[in-house]
Each structure stands twice: as structure tokens, then as C-alpha cells.
Amino acid sequence: MNSLIALLIATAAPHHPALKAQIQYTLRVDSTDLSGWTVVMRFRTTADTFRLAMAAHPEYDDRYFRYVRDVDVDGGTVTRVDSAVWRFEAPRGAVTVHYRLTLPPAEPGLRASWRPFLTPAGGLIGGPHAFMFLLGSEQEPVAVTLELPPSWMVATGLSDAVRPSDQGILRAGQRVWGYAAQDAATLVDAPILVGHLRQWRFVEGATTHRVVYWPLPTATPFDTAAFVSGIQRVVHQTFALFGSAPYREYTFLLQDGAYSGGLEHHNSVTMGAPSADLAKDPNAVLPETAHEFFHTWNLLAIRPVESQNLSYRTQPPIRGLWFSEGLTLYYADLLLRRAGVRLHDSTRTAHLERLIGSY
Incomplete structure (x- = not known):
């Protein structure tokens, strides 16, 4: 047995060979505005149209696509074609996408441990509540940069890409952390606990x-x-x-x-x-x-x-x-x-x- x-x-x-990230994310939390976070995605395309989507968790789909704001692509246009899918038109080659996730109002009482939150002392970010994925490129390796308040620490199941340091890197008033995932499914399956x-x-x-x-x-x-x-x-x-x-x-x-x-x-x-x-x-x-x-x-x-x-x-x-x-x-x-x-x-x-x- x-x-x-x-x-x-x-x-x-899962195996984690040294993969060159094809899709790069930067998630930034600004301590002066804890209503949510901003995300920047960078990747290359071979066509002038592509689609991004928010993943649905198989058991607890919180439908955080409802809280995505300010979706934009440098030098192109964006159309929302489904509740959780956006279609982009931009010149093929290097692409940069921006969006913001605005957290819903906190419910009274104790919260569910898997739902994201932010406070001056930290919170929970990442996972399907934070990261869009590129349709058709789900198997591509990804890299994640976190830009967080300087006193915050990070804990996550994602592979740490900046070892041997466990303290991040202090840069321009933010502490920067680097992580990697072998594919989009691994990325959205890894919540990130941050703070004190x-x-x-x-x-x-x-x-x-x-x-x-x-x-x-x-x-x-x-x-x-x-x-x-x-x-x-x-x-x-x-x-x-x-x-x-x-x-x-x-x-x-x-x-x-x-x-x-x-x-x-x-x-x-x-x-x-x-x-x-x-x-x-x-x-x-x-x-x-x-x-x-x-x-x-x-x-x-x-x-x-x-x-x-x-x-x-x-x-x-x-x-x-x-x-x-x-x-x-x-x-x-x-x-x-x-x-x-x-x-x-x-x-x-x-x-x-x-x-x-x-x-």
C-alpha cells in the first residue's frame, strides 16, 4: 500500500527546473492606499490580439473579477468580452498590461482565511484573487516581483527567486521580493501572506x-x-x-x-x-x-x-x-x-x- x-x-x-520566465508580474502594495494593489504584466506576443482572464477556484470561486479596475495596455485597446475575460489589441512583440484590484468592503466578524485583505500590519495577497493569466499560454513559466512596504515580510509556497536572502531588497522606499512559478496554475494556487x-x-x-x-x-x-x-x-x-x-x-x-x-x-x-x-x-x-x-x-x-x-x-x-x-x-x-x-x-x-x- x-x-x-x-x-x-x-x-x-512538481519539479522546478531553472526555467526562463516568459510572463513577468509586478504586484505593488502602497502603504498609503490599502484599498487594493496594482499589477503590471509584461510578456511577448506573436499576434496583435490576446486575452487575459481571472481564474475561478474549483471550490471557492469568490468572483474577484468584479473588483478588477483600470485595465489598460500600452499602445493598444482593451475590451471586456466576458465577466472574467478581457481581449487586448496591441502591436505584436513586447506587451505591458496594467490593472488594479480593489478589495471589497470588509464583512463584519471574522473573515475567511483564503480571502485577501490588507491592513497597515500586513494581509493576504496573490492567488486567483490577484493574478490574471494569459489564455493559450497557461504552461509558460512566470516570474513575480512584489513591491511591499519596507517593514513587511513574505511567506508563500512560490519558489523564492532571490535566495540566499530572506529579507528582500530595499529599493525606492519599498521592499522588493522575487518569486517564480513553473506555470499559471502554480501561480494562482499560491497565496501570499505578507506583513509583520x-x-x-x-x-x-x-x-x-x-x-x-x-x-x-x-x-x-x-x-x-x-x-x-x-x-x-x-x-x-x-x-x-x-x-x-x-x-x-x-x-x-x-x-x-x-x-x-x-x-x-x-x-x-x-x-x-x-x-x-x-x-x-x-x-x-x-x-x-x-x-x-x-x-x-x-x-x-x-x-x-x-x-x-x-x-x-x-x-x-x-x-x-x-x-x-x-x-x-x-x-x-x-x-x-x-x-x-x-x-x-x-x-x-x-x-x-x-x-x-x-x-
């Missing part, structure tokens, strides 16, 4: 894992050692089950001020982790963490056959997703118990019945 799983994971694991971050690292199975936490300015202190140790124990038990990982590095992107739900990605996860809850119990968000982490294997590396590839069209509900969710509920509960995490339900049956009932 383990050998079969390892083979499936090995064939699904706390970070820890551990190694499991010769693979580096980062735990990154964005606290509110009014965060409640909690036991960070116990918090990180709980995550590490879950990762250890997951490796014991599967034998290997479908990624080369993994980043847990955890946020104060978001409710304790999450969204899985191929080598990262966005999770809500309210500091007030962690102060009462440093393992408060471990059940959701185990669930989303298990999805890295069961849903992403090994995915339902009906799953669609990168698209601007919303994916209809698929039956395979329910099987994947059910299997994940079962194994996430098992991994927590193997990790020695205390659960409040009296038995596994009671715990699983409650989880299934919540769906």
Missing part, C-alpha cells in the same frame, strides 16, 4: 516545513512552542502514513482575525487561527490543520477524475469531492489521535458522526 502511494506521489510531485510575521521551521522526512503566523496588533499571547509542536506531530504522523511528500517545501499560512477554517494548496495552506482561541488551547486549530494538510495528498496530489484544470469558468459540483472529503475526515481524525492530540468527543465514532453531520 505504502509503495503504491509513494509512486503516485512521486509522479504528482512570526515564523518557525522544522524538518520532517528531509523536507522543510514553515509555520508562519500573522498576528493582529491586539493579539492575545499564547504558547507558541506548544502550537508549533502540535503541527509538527501531525506532519510526522502524516509522513508515517504516506511515506513521502508531494512537495519539496511546505508552508502553513496562519492568520489571526480569521475563523478557524482553511483552504488547501499544493504546498501551502491558509488557515484561520485566532490568538484568543490559541491562548486557551494551543491545539485549538489542529483538527482543521490535519484535515487541510491531509488534502495535500488526498485531493491535490491524488485528485478526483472530474477535477478541471486552470479555467476562468466555475467548476460544477463533482461527486469525487465528497469521497475525498469523507476519506479526509476519517484519516484526519486518525492522525490527530496518533499524534496524541486530545479530542473532546468520547469515541472516534462520535467524533466522526459530528464531523459528517457538519457537512
Whole structure:
């Protein structure tokens, strides 16, 4: 069983050869205007027309195409031909496209951990909420430059293109960071947590894992050692089950001020982790963490056959997703118990019945 799983994971694991970026993005956040961010795309064309689109997430399509503003192309014209698609006419050759993403008003209460936000202390950017993709060139490698306030740090699953420095480069009052992705799907599958971050690292199975936490300015202190140790124990038990990982590095992107739900990605996860809850119990968000982490294997590396590839069209509900969710509920509960995490339900049956009932 383990050998079969390892083979499936090995064939699904992404490889990141040194690719020359064909499409270049610059995303800029201006600390004097946190209503959104600006994006500049640069690439070359062989025709005088092309189309850009905003990707639809297969489970949580937030339709952020509604918030795209000021779309323009140097020396050409733009026409919106669909809700999430723009057609451009410009002389073939080097092309520069500009647009702005204006964030919607914040909803009352705790936010969803996968939705972007900006505050003076940081926020969540990137992913399908930020980056258009060039239709017909989805397989081309891309480069991303982030221009951010000088005191902000960055955490993301994207490949870092400016190592060995983990501090970015200070230039013209902004801190500049460089990242790369092997294709458009990898780019939009990688949320980017920015701001005043706390970070820890551990190694499991010769693979580096980062735990990154964005606290509110009014965060409640909690036991960070116990918090990180709980995550590490879950990762250890997951490796014991599967034998290997479908990624080369993994980043847990955890946020104060978001409710304790999450969204899985191929080598990262966005999770809500309210500091007030962690102060009462440093393992408060471990059940959701185990669930989303298990999805890295069961849903992403090994995915339902009906799953669609990168698209601007919303994916209809698929039956395979329910099987994947059910299997994940079962194994996430098992991994927590193997990790020695205390659960409040009296038995596994009671715990699983409650989880299934919540769906």
C-alpha cells in the first residue's frame, strides 16, 4: 500500500527546473492606499490580439473579477468580452498590461482565511484573487516581483527567486521580493501572506516545513512552542502514513482575525487561527490543520477524475469531492489521535458522526 502511494506521489510531485520566465508580474502594495494593489504584466506576443482572464477556484470561486479596475495596455485597446475575460489589441512583440484590484468592503466578524485583505500590519495577497493569466499560454513559466512596504515580510509556497536572502531588497522606499512559478496554475494556487510575521521551521522526512503566523496588533499571547509542536506531530504522523511528500517545501499560512477554517494548496495552506482561541488551547486549530494538510495528498496530489484544470469558468459540483472529503475526515481524525492530540468527543465514532453531520 505504502509503495503504491509513494509512486503516485512521486509522479504528482512538481519539479522546478531553472526555467526562463516568459510572463513577468509586478504586484505593488502602497502603504498609503490599502484599498487594493496594482499589477503590471509584461510578456511577448506573436499576434496583435490576446486575452487575459481571472481564474475561478474549483471550490471557492469568490468572483474577484468584479473588483478588477483600470485595465489598460500600452499602445493598444482593451475590451471586456466576458465577466472574467478581457481581449487586448496591441502591436505584436513586447506587451505591458496594467490593472488594479480593489478589495471589497470588509464583512463584519471574522473573515475567511483564503480571502485577501490588507491592513497597515500586513494581509493576504496573490492567488486567483490577484493574478490574471494569459489564455493559450497557461504552461509558460512566470516570474513575480512584489513591491511591499519596507517593514513587511513574505511567506508563500512560490519558489523564492532571490535566495540566499530572506529579507528582500530595499529599493525606492519599498521592499522588493522575487518569486517564480513553473506555470499559471502554480501561480494562482499560491497565496501570499505578507506583513509583520512570526515564523518557525522544522524538518520532517528531509523536507522543510514553515509555520508562519500573522498576528493582529491586539493579539492575545499564547504558547507558541506548544502550537508549533502540535503541527509538527501531525506532519510526522502524516509522513508515517504516506511515506513521502508531494512537495519539496511546505508552508502553513496562519492568520489571526480569521475563523478557524482553511483552504488547501499544493504546498501551502491558509488557515484561520485566532490568538484568543490559541491562548486557551494551543491545539485549538489542529483538527482543521490535519484535515487541510491531509488534502495535500488526498485531493491535490491524488485528485478526483472530474477535477478541471486552470479555467476562468466555475467548476460544477463533482461527486469525487465528497469521497475525498469523507476519506479526509476519517484519516484526519486518525492522525490527530496518533499524534496524541486530545479530542473532546468520547469515541472516534462520535467524533466522526459530528464531523459528517457538519457537512
